Amino acid sequence: MEMAGRRLDVVSPPAAYRQRNEVERGFNRRKHWRGLATGYDKRIDSCQATLDLAETLDRLRAIPDRTS
Secondary structure: OOOOOOOOOOOOOOOHHHHHHHHHHHHHHOOOOOOHHHHOOOOOHHHHHHHHHHHHHHHHHHHOOOOE
């Protein structure tokens, strides 16, 4: 039952929430790249190179450091 101006919270499974959160965080990380956020990279090859670099750095950060 929905009242005026209120909405019921929908409980989602933890796995679905975790996956959605991971995707949203990925988009947020891409927004931090100035060229992508401002539209400064006007050529498609320049924009794709920036996306590739951002993805590569994200993957490298995800690898645990095993030097110790």
